[in-house]
Amino acid sequence: MNATTDRKKTALLELLRTPGNILTAFILALGLCITVLRFTKGLAGVTNLNDNYPWGIWISFDLLCGVALAAGGYAATTACHLFGLKDFRTSVRPAVTSAFLGYAFVVLALHYDVGQPWRLVYPIFLSQGTSSVLFEVGLCVFIYLSVLALEWSIAVFERLGWKKARARIVRLTIPLTVLGVILSTMHQSSLGALYLIAPSKMHPLWYSPFIPVFFFVSSIFAGMSMVIFEGSLAHRFLRGQMDEEHIRRGDAVVFGFGKAASITMLGYLLIRLYGVALDDNWRFLPTGYGLWFIAELAGFVALPSFLYALGVREKNTRRIRFAALLTIAGIVLNRFNVSLVAFNWQLAPEEKYFPHWMEIAVSAFIVTLIITAYRLICAYMPILRDDPDFETH
Numbered sequence: 001m002n003a004t005t006d007r008k009k010t011a012l013l014e015l016l017r018t019p020g021n022i023l024t025a026f027i028l029a030l031g032l033c034i035t036v037l038r039f040t041k042g043l044a045g046v047t048n049l050n051d052n053y054p055w056g057i058w059i060s061f062d063l064l065c066g067v068a069l070a071a072g073g074y075a076a077t078t079a080c081h082l083f084g085l086k087d088f089r090t091s092v093r094p095a096v097t098s099a100f101l102g103y104a105f106v107v108l109a110l111h112y113d114v115g116q117p118w119r120l121v122y123p124i125f126l127s128q129g130t131s132s133v134l135f136e137v138g139l140c141v142f143i144y145l146s147v148l149a150l151e152w153s154i155a156v157f158e159r160l161g162w163k164k165a166r167a168r169i170v171r172l173t174i175p176l177t178v179l180g181v182i183l184s185t186m187h188q189s190s191l192g193a194l195y196l197i198a199p200s201k202m203h204p205l206w207y208s209p210f211i212p213v214f215f216f217v218s219s220i221f222a223g224m225s226m227v228i229f230e231g232s233l234a235h236r237f238l239r240g241q242m243d244e245e246h247i248r249r250g251d252a253v254v255f256g257f258g259k260a261a262s263i264t265m266l267g268y269l270l271i272r273l274y275g276v277a278l279d280d281n282w283r284f285l286p287t288g289y290g291l292w293f294i295a296e297l298a299g300f301v302a303l304p305s306f307l308y309a310l311g312v313r314e315k316n317t318r319r320i321r322f323a324a325l326l327t328i329a330g331i332v333l334n335r336f337n338v339s340l341v342a343f344n345w346q347l348a349p350e351e352k353y354f355p356h357w358m359e360i361a362v363s364a365f366i367v368t369l370i371i372t373a374y375r376l377i378c379a380y381m382p383i384l385r386d387d388p389d390f391e392t393h
Contacts, residue, residue: 031365
């Protein structure tokens with residue numbers, strides 16, 4: 001008995017000593033140390049924020065990018081439950097799980113950025129500023145996180161064997177999906193609307209009265225691309241957690257979302273160019289910022305849109321997955337351009353903001369927490385597989 005126990009302990013230690021787990025442990029330990037510094041020394045102790053840049057990488061990456069890339073939840077549920085495309089059924093739970101974790105950790109990340117994090121609940125429960133766009137964002141995120149928690153709870157109830165509780169939530173599938181789409185439409189666009197109040201601070205190529213539309217449309221193909229990207233990683237690293245149906249339908253999900261993303265990105269490209277034409281900002285294109293703008297649209301919108309279409313036509317999943325990776329990088333680039341690169345573009349170089357290494361470490365800490373939580377959930381809950389004791393829906 002002791003020999004068997006020793007062998008199991010040895011096997012577990014060998015598993016934990018993999019390079020990936022060692023790196024994960026290092027990032028988590030470093031993040032916890034910086035967390036202590038953040039909440040003992042304040043923002044000044046760990047950030048390079050200043051009066052010109054009160055919002056730094058914790059907003060640009062953790063919030064703006066995090067919310068956009070978590071849009072896979074409403075993209076997958078809409079395709080399956082509202083449009084009736086049952087080939088996407090196997091993508092729903094993974095997408096809802098990643099969306100739920102994404103929004104939950106966005107809220108966690110906000111605690112680092114807010115000067116008095118204990119007042120984070122004030123706008124919703126104590127002092128509603130109903131004329132504020134930021135209030136609308138906060139309220140929608142709060143409600144949508146609750147919707148995602150309910151959608152995700154189906155897997156929890158299956159794991160616990162609570163059939164009646166599961167049945168009640170399953171009956172709410174369509175209303176929850178519709179509510180999720182409405183809330184996502186509102187807060188995804190409102191994140192862009194936050195920058196409508198700063199026309200004098202943003203570069204004209206990125207500022208537009210249509211920026212709320214840009215943010216919403218880009219979140220659609222961002223969510224689709226994340227479903228493809230996450231599915232690709234799951235098929236490679238979590239294949240042992242999948243059942244045969246999830247493995248078999250993997251390519252159908254890739255082709256379906258790849259086709260939809262290609263069309264959506266083409267529409268997004270056209271409205272971005274329309275925004276430039278509307279304000280007659282063509283004169284900025286030959287400048288340094290103009291070349292960067294062209295690089296964003298050509299390399300991270302037009303190119304992946306073309307690769308998506310080519311991959312779907314040729315039934316090439318590798319090309320579609322590469323397009324998804326390019327698209328995700330493009331979403332991150334766009335949000336950084338809007339909130340940092342094109343923001344305060346007229347300031348001298350020495351007045352520009354560049355994140356402190358501890359700010360970057362905290363963002364890496366948040367992402368690592370999401371990945372770790374996702375792996376654990378997939379290991380212990382029916383996310384990438386169907387529970388044989390429950391009927392699929």
